[in-house]
Amino acid sequence: MRAYWYTKEGSSLRQIQPQLTFVRILIVISCSDSSNSLKMSGYNRQGNRSATGKSDNRIKHTNAGSRSDWKPNPSKNDRCLDSASGSQNNKSSVKDAASDVKNIKPIPISLDDDGSSKKVKQLGDKSETDGDDNGRVNHPVFDICPKKVSSVIKLKAPLHVMNREKRNQSKQAMKGQNIIILGPGMVLMKGYISSVDQISIVKTCRELGISDGGFYQPGYSGGTKLHLQMMCLGKNWDPESQPAYTELRAFDKSKPPKIPEKFDEMVKKAIKDSNEFIRGNTGSSDEWKVFPCISPDICIVNFYTKSGRLGLHQDKDESDTSLKKGLPVVSFSIGDSAEFLYGETRSIDEADKVTLESGDVLIFGGKSRLIYHGVTSIVPDSAPTSLMEATDMRAGRLNLTFRVY
Ligand SMILES: O=C(O)CCC(=O)C(=O)O
Ligand SMILES: [Fe+2]
Numbered sequence: 001m002r003a004y005w006y007t008k009e010g011s012s013l014r015q016i017q018p019q020l021t022f023v024r025i026l027i028v029i030s031c032s033d034s035s036n037s038l039k040m041s042g043y044n045r046q047g048n049r050s051a052t053g054k055s056d057n058r059i060k061h062t063n064a065g066s067r068s069d070w071k072p073n074p075s076k077n078d079r080c081l082d083s084a085s086g087s088q089n090n091k092s093s094v095k096d097a098a099s100d101v102k103n104i105k106p107i108p109i110s111l112d113d114d115g116s117s118k119k120v121k122q123l124g125d126k127s128e129t130d131g132d133d134n135g136r137v138n139h140p141v142f143d144i145c146p147k148k149v150s151s152v153i154k155l156k157a158p159l160h161v162m163n164r165e166k167r168n169q170s171k172q173a174m175k176g177q178n179i180i181i182l183g184p185g186m187v188l189m190k191g192y193i194s195s196v197d198q199i200s201i202v203k204t205c206r207e208l209g210i211s212d213g214g215f216y217q218p219g220y221s222g223g224t225k226l227h228l229q230m231m232c233l234g235k236n237w238d239p240e241s242q243p244a245y246t247e248l249r250a251f252d253k254s255k256p257p258k259i260p261e262k263f264d265e266m267v268k269k270a271i272k273d274s275n276e277f278i279r280g281n282t283g284s285s286d287e288w289k290v291f292p293c294i295s296p297d298i299c300i301v302n303f304y305t306k307s308g309r310l311g312l313h314q315d316k317d318e319s320d321t322s323l324k325k326g327l328p329v330v331s332f333s334i335g336d337s338a339e340f341l342y343g344e345t346r347s348i349d350e351a352d353k354v355t356l357e358s359g360d361v362l363i364f365g366g367k368s369r370l371i372y373h374g375v376t377s378i379v380p381d382s383a384p385t386s387l388m389e390a391t392d393m394r395a396g397r398l399n400l401t402f403r404v405y
Pocket of ligand 1: 300302310315331338340356373374375399401
């Protein structure tokens, strides 16, 4: 067992515990195949080192804020916006959640040359920029699993690649729990979502994403866009609307699809498993309170292509009660890995970094509920080949964050 601890003097969790001296412990439970031993490792925040041990020199200052603070910023350093761009284990085994999705009205799609489905949603016979008589505005359909209708024959991944993935998957399953406590109230469950469930989530999001209320590229009235595609489930979140959460999507008046029951079950199970781990491994310290069980009523689904990113921000548009109680945000990562930053301030230079891989679940609540976080880059071609084969998902990363309003 290896253990490193470090103390951050004088730093504070803004808005939650201003005077808090933040003792941060990173515990990596990594039960080796033979010994099931507890490993703890850590990192030096002041040295701007990542949890993977690499320093990050690429990242420069930027401005960021809450999701609603993502206002257009003329600074070239704003990594959030620009104006040009339009392990498996079997902890939660679910049947294909797509079969639970009711009342989906898929929108007919035609494919562009690059296989992307940028056909404008047909809300009447209007073009993308037109609105209908009710002020509904059309937008392009974004299909995360476009079937490539082309003469290029899709080759299967080489056998040795497939075999390596299979070996890695069964190793992960044997390892059992692989949970990292990134800070008080911030837990990362590595490879938590089984391959079967990942496939199921992609398929469900694909169906929802091409239907009413599906994926679109959020932006601002000035034309600036976020570097991702987004759809909301449960309630709609909009970067510009006041309040940020509404029942209908403002620009096309669509109602966000419901959160599929299976997603809800998976969130609850992840919290339960995380709590069991915390109880079993962190003793009785106040720092390590378990998460309350939640029934999320909001899920924001983001899809990042390889150039996707998201500036440092806080998730603070939820209700005061939800924020005060520190009700956790539960985040699922699927597909390509992401370089994820998190920290107590909005300074990128002071933020810590961790790589979120396909199947990882990140939970942040309690004292970390208002942690600043963002995605600096997507690691190209890092998604499991088997997932891509099974879903035909386009290259990129799917992220689902569940919250309680
Ligand atoms: O993609 C991620 O991991 C983070 C997403 C996020 O922070 C958000 O949607 O608010
Ligand atoms: Fe967020």
